[in-house]
Amino acid sequence: MSSDVRVIPVDELTSVEADLELEALAREIKDHDQRYYQDDAPLVTDAEYDALRRRNEAIEKRFPLSVRPDSPTNRVGAAPVSGFGKIKHAKPMLSLGNVFDEEELQDFIDSIRRFLKELSDNPDVPLEMVAEPKIDGLSISLRYEHGKLVQAATRGDGVEGEDVTANARHVTDIPLELPAGVPEVLEVRGEVYMAKKDFLALNERNEAQGGKVFANPRNAAAGSLRQLDSKITADRPLKFFAYAYGDVSTTSWDTHGAFIDLLKAWGFSVNPYTRVCNGIDEIMAHYDTIGEHRAELDYDIDGVVYKVNRLDWQDRLGFVSRAPRWAIAHKFPAEKAITILNDITIQVGRTGVLTPVAELEPITVGGVVVSRATLHNVDYIRDLDIRVGDHVEIQRAGDVIPQVLQVVDDGGHDDRDTYIFPTKCPVCDSHAIREEGEAATRCTGGLVCAAQAHERLKHFVSRNAFDIEGMGGKHVVAFFDDGLIKTPGDIFRLTPEMLKGREGWKDKSIDNLMAAINAKRTIEMPRFVFALGIQQVGQATARLLAKQYGSMAALRGAMDGARVIGSEQLEELLNIDGIGASMAKDIVEFFAEERNNAVLDDLLSNVTVEDFEAPDTDGSPVAGKTVVFTGTLETMSRGEAKAKAESLGAKVSGSVSKKTDYVVAGPGAGSKEKKARELGLTVLSEQEWVDLTS
Numbered sequence: 001m002s003s004d005v006r007v008i009p010v011d012e013l014t015s016v017e018a019d020l021e022l023e024a025l026a027r028e029i030k031d032h033d034q035r036y037y038q039d040d041a042p043l044v045t046d047a048e049y050d051a052l053r054r055r056n057e058a059i060e061k062r063f064p065l066s067v068r069p070d071s072p073t074n075r076v077g078a079a080p081v082s083g084f085g086k087i088k089h090a091k092p093m094l095s096l097g098n099v100f101d102e103e104e105l106q107d108f109i110d111s112i113r114r115f116l117k118e119l120s121d122n123p124d125v126p127l128e129m130v131a132e133p134k135i136d137g138l139s140i141s142l143r144y145e146h147g148k149l150v151q152a153a154t155r156g157d158g159v160e161g162e163d164v165t166a167n168a169r170h171v172t173d174i175p176l177e178l179p180a181g182v183p184e185v186l187e188v189r190g191e192v193y194m195a196k197k198d199f200l201a202l203n204e205r206n207e208a209q210g211g212k213v214f215a216n217p218r219n220a221a222a223g224s225l226r227q228l229d230s231k232i233t234a235d236r237p238l239k240f241f242a243y244a245y246g247d248v249s250t251t252s253w254d255t256h257g258a259f260i261d262l263l264k265a266w267g268f269s270v271n272p273y274t275r276v277c278n279g280i281d282e283i284m285a286h287y288d289t290i291g292e293h294r295a296e297l298d299y300d301i302d303g304v305v306y307k308v309n310r311l312d313w314q315d316r317l318g319f320v321s322r323a324p325r326w327a328i329a330h331k332f333p334a335e336k337a338i339t340i341l342n343d344i345t346i347q348v349g350r351t352g353v354l355t356p357v358a359e360l361e362p363i364t365v366g367g368v369v370v371s372r373a374t375l376h377n378v379d380y381i382r383d384l385d386i387r388v389g390d391h392v393e394i395q396r397a398g399d400v401i402p403q404v405l406q407v408v409d410d411g412g413h414d415d416r417d418t419y420i421f422p423t424k425c426p427v428c429d430s431h432a433i434r435e436e437g438e439a440a441t442r443c444t445g446g447l448v449c450a451a452q453a454h455e456r457l458k459h460f461v462s463r464n465a466f467d468i469e470g471m472g473g474k475h476v477v478a479f480f481d482d483g484l485i486k487t488p489g490d491i492f493r494l495t496p497e498m499l500k501g502r503e504g505w506k507d508k509s510i511d512n513l514m515a516a517i518n519a520k521r522t523i524e525m526p527r528f529v530f531a532l533g534i535q536q537v538g539q540a541t542a543r544l545l546a547k548q549y550g551s552m553a554a555l556r557g558a559m560d561g562a563r564v565i566g567s568e569q570l571e572e573l574l575n576i577d578g579i580g581a582s583m584a585k586d587i588v589e590f591f592a593e594e595r596n597n598a599v600l601d602d603l604l605s606n607v608t609v610e611d612f613e614a615p616d617t618d619g620s621p622v623a624g625k626t627v628v629f630t631g632t633l634e635t636m637s638r639g640e641a642k643a644k645a646e647s648l649g650a651k652v653s654g655s656v657s658k659k660t661d662y663v664v665a666g667p668g669a670g671s672k673e674k675k676a677r678e679l680g681l682t683v684l685s686e687q688e689w690v691d692l693t694s
């Protein structure tokens with residue numbers, strides 16, 4: 001089985017793929033609900049069902065405009081979203097990256113060993129990891145001050161959660177008071193869950209009383225914890241496993257394992273399958289052990305989490321976006337099934353990408369009905385020689401999109417046609433072409449293609465872009481189709497009069513929409529750049545551009561200059577770590593295009609884009625400075641040097657120019673150091689750099 005066929009992480013989905021998957025998920029979850037409620041005999045495990053719902057929620061969160069009227073989120077288990085106070089986490093609550101097999105796990109371990117120079121230099125130095133079950137509940141952060149529970153918050157979006165303090169007091173295993181000697185401030189994090197037997201009993205009781213029947217233990221736990229009436233929570237048997245800490249005033253422990261022991265001593269429940277492992281063999285053995293016991297555990301788990309044991313290493317490894325470099329979740333394997341490919345259809349996305357979609361004979365995979373899956377692109381279909389009528393194997397891994405893995409029986413398909421990828425856009429009939437070196441086939445219709453225009457506008461108002469509340473995807477499409485908005489600037493020219501009399505719009509909702517639009521007449525630069533929908537420019541790249549150039553005027557000026565090959569501006573753009581040649585090309589081309597500039601000028605006359613302010617780096621001496629590392633570093637790997645510099649607000653560049661502030665040169669530094677000296681730049685030794693930054 002090809003291990004590189006992977007379900008798409010939510011943050012890499014295209015909007016078309018998101019729409020498809022949400023459609024499939026809505027149907028699948030509904031199917032399952034029916035089976036669950038009517039037959040009382042679900043075909044899917046609770047954890048699998050739960051994984052689906054979480055995937056659905058994650059996609060909806062990222063593509064709010066794609067939320068369907070029949071979204072499962074609106075039906076079962078939807079706890080009150082308001083009513084609880086909000087709490088900003090003192091330390092963000094992170095998520096975890098995933099691996100699915102031993103090879104990926106080995107890559108993860110290798111990346112840690114590369115990052116920590118003493119480990120890459122000395123392969124014999126052990127790297128201990130703590131392996132523990134991944135509990136399928138909901139994470140919560142408990143804040144103790146002077147040993148007393150003062151606050152409990154759900155994870156929320158990781159930055160801000162809901163205040164569930166009153167309810168947390170009713171959770172078994174959450175101590176209200178801790179023994180003497182605990183740090184003055186101590187945030188303990190872990191998972192609130194409901195035992196399977198308690199879940200079944202609760203449902204039985206509720207059913208008899210005509211109350212709410214929960215789909216799975218996780219929903220039951222979430223629904224129970226997020227009760228505005230804490231008397232109800234008190235009545236529900238919730239439990240808690242502790243596995244991490246957030247804000248703490250002092251740390252007397254120096255490994256995760258030692259912290260787990262302290263948690264036990266302080267009266268918390270920790271999972272009995274928590275083990276310190278040395279090397280991948282021990283890790284895999286423990287993974288297998290946990291997998292073997294999974295069915296008999298009285299709570300749901302969906303994988304195993306591995307964490308670097310040494311905390312000083314954890315600190316140095318730090319984070320990439322929202323996940324630590326020092327921990328990973330090893331998910332339990334995917335479910336597979338075989339079905340017939342009935343048809344291949346095409347969907348057109350925001351940037352004109354034509355995405356082929358497998359229309360499948362509906363099939364149950366791990367208890368969930370799957371009828372559509374993305375086929376990615378023309379190569380994927382050709383390489384697997386997928387033809388309509390084939391029996392294909394599909395896979396649905398834990399919480400991800402169904403994939404066609406391979407053709408298992410082509411039934412002698414040679415007499416059937418190979419799939420011919422369209423050469424015209426199915427929506428606007430413009431030519432669809434595939435540029436050399438690109439996987440995607442694109443509609444060249446640009447502004448004339450209604451599908452692209454719809455998707456571009458949807459993207460513009462979406463959650464991570466302008467985030468215009470109340471302007472859902474269906475409104476954008478309707479406004480566009482009726483000629484109210486053609487370009488983003490038109491949104492800011494909408495008037496109440498234009499909306500009056502439209503179906504579904506009342507005075508109140510019109511007022512709300514106007515207010516939501518007005519609220520976005522000033523916007524942060526990263527959001528604005530992201531909203532433009534430049535090819536390949538996601539949130540992370542938009543942020544990089546904002547950070548590098550600081551203002552829209554500077555960005556546009558620089559991109560204008562960067563059209564000249566060999567220009568300083570192009571070099572500066574290419575020097576941004578995370579921006580490669582192909583991305584740079586898309587960015588420069590976007591700003592070179594006259595029509596885009598017209599749209600941009602129009603937009604900027606309606607919207608104020610705030611200049612980018614670098615996050616507070618506490619008076620760091622290198623904040624805003626550009627640094628180049630060259631030669632061999634003795635005390636840290638390149639990766640660590642770069643991560644550290646960036647955490648202090650510096651920009652790390654790969655090549656030396658007039659704009660470089662510091663060149664850190666180790667032994668073996670060559671042309672870069674020479675160039676730095678010629679330009680009269682500050683050249684530091686590694687030690688001087690360390691002194692400057694610590």
Ligand code: IVH
Binds near residue numbers: 132134136137138
């Ligand atoms: S550690 C920085 N350990 O998994 C590490 N998380 O996918 C933060 N989870 O939001 C989490 N069991 O809700 C950790 N033993 C465990 C876990 C665990 C379940 C959940 C947690 C987190 C999610 C990340």
